[in-house]
Amino acid sequence: MAPSRGDRPTVGREGVPTAISPAFLMLLADEDLAGRTVLDVGTGRGRLALALAPRSGRVVGIDRDEVALTDARRAAAAAGLTNVEFVGLDAEVGEYGGLEPDAVVAHLCMSSAIAERAGRALTRGAPFAFVAFHADQWRETGRRSRFAWNEDEARVALEGAAFRVEHLSVERDVQAFGSVEEALAAAIGLEEKWRADGRWFRYIKFLEEGGRTLTRAHLHVRARKA
Numbered sequence: 001m002a003p004s005r006g007d008r009p010t011v012g013r014e015g016v017p018t019a020i021s022p023a024f025l026m027l028l029a030d031e032d033l034a035g036r037t038v039l040d041v042g043t044g045r046g047r048l049a050l051a052l053a054p055r056s057g058r059v060v061g062i063d064r065d066e067v068a069l070t071d072a073r074r075a076a077a078a079a080g081l082t083n084v085e086f087v088g089l090d091a092e093v094g095e096y097g098g099l100e101p102d103a104v105v106a107h108l109c110m111s112s113a114i115a116e117r118a119g120r121a122l123t124r125g126a127p128f129a130f131v132a133f134h135a136d137q138w139r140e141t142g143r144r145s146r147f148a149w150n151e152d153e154a155r156v157a158l159e160g161a162a163f164r165v166e167h168l169s170v171e172r173d174v175q176a177f178g179s180v181e182e183a184l185a186a187a188i189g190l191e192e193k194w195r196a197d198g199r200w201f202r203y204i205k206f207l208e209e210g211g212r213t214l215t216r217a218h219l220h221v222r223a224r225k226a
């Protein structure tokens, strides 16, 4: 995709896009979730859980961040959704079987441990759909997200967890800036997080060396239990 010249704020403070990608929601559009239990792994403030609740039997969002879960419960109540619940659970330690999911989804919280647990909890034919950070996400900062995969890594992890991949694509946006100031402004909401994890100084170095881009890249996947 050609670099885009943009000043739109597409990420929030945690580097999370401000909206669930419509292309990802389209991957779930044909899935019959009525009467079914959907498990949203790493639900955070429940954005994906709340988006799916109106067309699902029941949605369970799990996360280990109790503060985010409190916000999620508040948002569900404000939206008048009574078929959503939020449970504190470490998604890479606990098992999902007790939650009896008919489908597992995840938005920017993915790892082999999560794929393995989804594979153990779902029955044959059940869907597993997620957005993960692609390995190229913020490549200018020289450091991969813990949740980042490239296409091959995703396929290996999914096949290892007994899934058949139906769809795998990369949504990529390379912002190009005319000046260092523009490039810094685009990352302003990320500075605190990036300072803490060492990315900030590498981004500054990239800009000092003449770089003027910032890449966002997400993997969109729909798989089915084999």
Ligand SMILES: C[S@@+](CC[C@H](N)C(=O)[O-])C[C@H]1O[C@@H](n2cnc3c(N)ncnc32)[C@H](O)[C@@H]1O
Pocket (backbone or CB within 6 Å): 014, 016, 041, 042, 043, 044, 045, 046, 047, 048, 062, 063, 064, 065, 068, 089, 090, 091, 092, 093, 106, 107, 108, 109
């Ligand atoms: C980038 S945020 C995405 C949140 C949400 N899915 C969204 O898109 O708005 C990642 C979330 O995964 C959660 N998370 C990370 N590792 C986890 C784990 N091992 N168990 C449960 N939640 C986890 C974090 O607490 C955070 O809420």
